[in-house]
Each structure stands twice: as structure tokens, then as C-alpha cells.
Amino acid sequence: MARVCCKYRPKLHSFRCLPYCTMPGSMRDFRCAATCLLLLLSGVELRPHGWAESRRQLQTIQRRILDRLGLQQPPVPRQRLDPDGVRRAHQLYREQLSQLRGNRSREESRVPAPPRTLHLLTPKLERRPDASAGSCCYNLVLSRTEAFQQALSVTRAELRLFQQALSAHDVSRLNVSWPSRVTIYGLPEPGQRSGHPKLLHSYALDALTLSLDLGAAVRRWAASTEQRLHLQLVFAADISAFLATNRTSQGAETLNLEVETQEYLGSRPRKARALEEECKKSDGKCCLKSLKVSFHDIGWSDWVIAPNSYYMKFCEGSCPHNYKPASMHAQIKARMHTLSKETPAPCCVPAGYDPMVLMHYNSDGRLVSTLFEDMIVTKCHCA
Numbered sequence: 001m002a003r004v005c006c007k008y009r010p011k012l013h014s015f016r017c018l019p020y021c022t023m024p025g026s027m028r029d030f031r032c033a034a035t036c037l038l039l040l041l042s043g044v045e046l047r048p049h050g051w052a053e054s055r056r057q058l059q060t061i062q063r064r065i066l067d068r069l070g071l072q073q074p075p076v077p078r079q080r081l082d083p084d085g086v087r088r089a090h091q092l093y094r095e096q097l098s099q100l101r102g103n104r105s106r107e108e109s110r111v112p113a114p115p116r117t118l119h120l121l122t123p124k125l126e127r128r129p130d131a132s133a134g135s136c137c138y139n140l141v142l143s144r145t146e147a148f149q150q151a152l153s154v155t156r157a158e159l160r161l162f163q164q165a166l167s168a169h170d171v172s173r174l175n176v177s178w179p180s181r182v183t184i185y186g187l188p189e190p191g192q193r194s195g196h197p198k199l200l201h202s203y204a205l206d207a208l209t210l211s212l213d214l215g216a217a218v219r220r221w222a223a224s225t226e227q228r229l230h231l232q233l234v235f236a237a238d239i240s241a242f243l244a245t246n247r248t249s250q251g252a253e254t255l256n257l258e259v260e261t262q263e264y265l266g267s268r269p270r271k272a273r274a275l276e277e278e279c280k281k282s283d284g285k286c287c288l289k290s291l292k293v294s295f296h297d298i299g300w301s302d303w304v305i306a307p308n309s310y311y312m313k314f315c316e317g318s319c320p321h322n323y324k325p326a327s328m329h330a331q332i333k334a335r336m337h338t339l340s341k342e343t344p345a346p347c348c349v350p351a352g353y354d355p356m357v358l359m360h361y362n363s364d365g366r367l368v369s370t371l372f373e374d375m376i377v378t379k380c381h382c383a
Contacts, residue, residue, distance in 0.1 A: 057291060058298055061312060069370060071363055075303050078365030086305065089367065093306040093359045096369055100355060114263045116155060119148050122254040123159075123229075125245060136238045139187065142229040142257065148222070152261040157218035158211040160256045163244045166207045170242060179206040180237040186217065187230035197232055205235075211258075218259060279317070286317040286324055286348035288380050305367065306359040310376070319346040319382035326351065326383035334382065346382040354378050 066073070081089060123142035131137040140159075171178050183202045188195030200217055214231070221229040245253045279287035294309040295301050301308075321334040325346070336343040356375035362368045 058293065061293055062298060062300075065358075068372065069358075069360070069362070074300060075361045075363050075365060077303055077361045077367075080302075081305070081367075089305050089359060093357065093369070096357050096359075100357060100371070116260050116262045117147075117152075119145070119259040119261060121145065121148065121257040121259055122246065122248075123257055125243075125253040125255050127240065127253075128232075131234070131238075134236075134238060136235045136240050138233045138235075140229075140231040140233060140255070142218075142221070142231075144227055148259065148261070152222060152263065154215065154219040154222045154259060154261050156258070156260040157213070157215045158258050159214050160211050160244050160258070161239075162210050162242055165210065166242060168207070171207055173241075178237075179204050180235065180239075181205060182212065182236070183234045184212075184214070184217065185232040185234070187232050189226070189228070189230065200231075205237075205239075214257065218257075222261075284318050286315060286319050286380050286382050288313050288377060289316050290314075303361040304358065305361075306357075310356060313377040315348045315350055315377060315380035317348050317380075319348055324381045326381040330381075330383050348380055349383050350377040350379070351381040352378040 121142060123140050126139040126141070128137040128139060181202055182205055184200045185197040186200050187197055201213075203212065212233075217231060218229065243255070245255060247253055279289055290311045290313050292309060293312050295304040296308065319330075319334060321338055322331060323334075325331040325334065326349075330346045333343060334346050337345040353374040354376040356372045358370045358372065360368065360370065
């Protein structure tokens with residue numbers, strides 16, 4: 001009887017047995033021969049650790065897909081596609097997938113913008129004595145507040161100059177040609193040796209002007225790391241008697257600046273978002289895991305035309321207090337669980353899905369496409 005030695009092939013879940021004389025010298029040892037002999041005598045097919053669990057998972061996936069398709073068992077195609085037919089089917093599948101992604105992109109673009117917030121800021125106003133005759137010049141200093149931070153996008157910023165529109169009598173008191181002008185300069189931080197006033201904008205002032213648009217200047221400042229914004233307002237006419245100033249308890253003059261903001265909307269591609277949700281650490285907390293399902297490996301390649309495989313994602317892990325809470329209820333539930341085990345802990349469950357198109361033969365043996373709206377989990381939370 002010829003001696004043999006067997007090598008396990010993980011992808012095929014089987015052993016390949018070769019005559020002992022054809023094996024490399026490194027494998028010609030007693031343990032190899034003993035293992036092969038026991039295998040041949042017992043007839044037991046060995047499996048790697050965890051193989052049984054993976055097999056149960058794949059069987060569950062097979063059963064669920066068949067149930068969703070209304071099939072008791074895999075269908076038998078009436079007529080198999082030739083290579084040209086397979087290419088046409090895959091082309092149709094790619095077109096359907098592209099159309100589906102385009103529709104979802106348009107849906108996501110219609111997501112309403114976050115609500116806007118109105119901030120009432122009070123920049124300090126300091127009159128400069130070096131203005132030319134008949135005009136006036138002010139320095140305006142605006143500081144950040146706790147609610148006004150870098151993470152905000154400025155949509156509007158208006159500085160209130162006058163309480164009401166100037167009347168013809170008010171204009172006549174100015175004793176200057178009207179309409180007049182105001183010029184806005186950006187100033188460097190005090191103490192900086194370098195830097196000169198920078199012309200930002202110039203506006204016409206007429207009898208109906210109430211506010212001054214500072215949107216561009218405030219927007220640039222809001223996106224910077226500077227704690228204060230320094231501007232200089234140069235009025236061609238001395239309108240100081242009509243300015244809508246307020247006075248603080250320390251005696252400083254201020255104006256009201258209305259700034260409208262909304263949370264910054266940065267672009268986050270779908271794929272990048274999904275990668276953030278993947279389990280990167282083995283800390284056991286709620287996260288998104290993946291299992292590749294190959295329709296060829298599970299014996300379905302004869303009736304599932306496309307895709308060839310897909311990643312079945314699932315949520316797994318513990319839900320400690322304040323970790324990815326789905327709602328206020330989930331937060332309270334997690335807190336109650338830490339106090340008493342009678343309250344069940346929140347569960348790690350899907351929080352979003354992506355659709356999937358399956359091109360396959362139906363029970364009548366005809367080639368069809370089925371859309372699964374909730375096939376692929378995209379993120380998880382604790383509920």
C-alpha cells in the first residue's frame with residue numbers, strides 16, 4: 001500500500017492527499033504520516049476552528065434570501081445564458097445599480113439644512129479723533145461668545161447703524177452731500193508691528209439705510225482662529241449723532257450686530273462614513289462587522305447572475321452608558337441597567353441601510369432583478 005500525506009485546503013474545505021514520494025522533504029515526517037493515516041482510517045473530514053459557526057451563518061443568510069424572494073428552494077433556470085448573454089445581463093445590472101445610486105444621491109441632496117441660529121453680538125465702538133472735518137471714524141472690536149464658535153457657518157451679519165430711517169430734516173443737519181458713503185477696513189491685532197489697514201468694502205448710505213452688511217468680514221473671521229475681529233468704519237459724513245449706540249455699565253459704547261449661523265455642513269461620502277463605523281478595535285462595544293458572502297461558494301452561481309458576492313454587515317457588541325444611544329430612552333435604559341440588572345441593557349442594532357439589487361432567476365426560471373431596500377447595514381446604534 002503506497003504511503004500518502006494529506007494537506008488541508010481552507011478555501012475548498014477539503015484535503016488533498018498525495019503519494020508520500022511526491023511530497024516536499026519538509027513534510028516527510030512522522031506527524032504528517034500519522035495524521036494522514038488517522039484521517040484515512042476514521043473517514044472524518046477535519047474543519048478549521050470557527051468553520052461550523054461560519055457555515056451556520058451562511059445557511060441562515062441563504063434561508064433569509066430565499067424567504068424574501070418567496071422561494072422554497074433555489075430555482076432551476078429554464079435556459080442558461082451563453083457568454084454574450086451573461087455580459088449583457090451584467091451590463092444591465094450595472095445600469096440598474098448606477099440609476100439606484102443616482103436616485104439616492106438626489107434624495108440625500110434634498111435633506112433639509114440644519115436650523116439657523118440668530119446671535120445678537122455687541123461689538124465695542126471707539127471713535128477716533130483723527131478723522132477729517134465733516135467726517136467720522138470708528139474702530140469696531142468684536143469678540144467671540146461661548147455660543148459663537150468656529151464650527152458655525154455664517155449666513156448673514158448686519159450691523160445696526162440707525163434706529164430709524166433718516167428724515168429730510170436729519171439729512172439737512174449733516175450739511176453734506178447725500179447720499180454719503182462708509183468705507184470698511186480690516187485692522188491687524190493690536191501689538192502687531194507689521195500690518196496695515198486693509199480695504200474690505202465701501203457702501204453708499206442713503207436716507208433708507210438702517211444696517212451695514214458685514215457678512216464677508218464676519219464670515220472670514222468666524223472661520224479663523226482669531227478671538228477678536230478688528231474693523232474700522234470711515235463715514236464721509238459725521239453721522240455720530242444718529243448712531244444707534246448702547247452704553248455698557250463700564251461706559252463703553254456698543255452697536256448691535258445680528259449674526260445668523262447654521263452648523264457647518266461638510267461633505268462626507270457614503271463610503272467614508274461606512275469606514276468610520278467599522279470595528280477597528282476589539283473593545284467589544286457596539287460596531288459594524290462584515291461577513292463576505294460569495295454566491296459561488298454557497299453553490300448559487302447557477303441562478304444568481306449578479307453580484308458575484310456581497311458583504312453582509314451586521315451589528316455586534318455591548319452598549320455601555322452613553323455609547324451610540326439611539327434616543328433618550330436608550331440613554332435612560334442604559335443608566336437604569338447600571339443601577340439594576342432587572343432592566344435589560346440596550347441592544348446593538350442597525351441604524352441605517354443601503355439597498356442592493358439582485359439579478360437572478362425566479363421560480364419560473366426567468367431572469368429578473370429584485371431590489372432589497374434594507375439589505376446592507378451602514379451603521380449601528382444602541383436601542
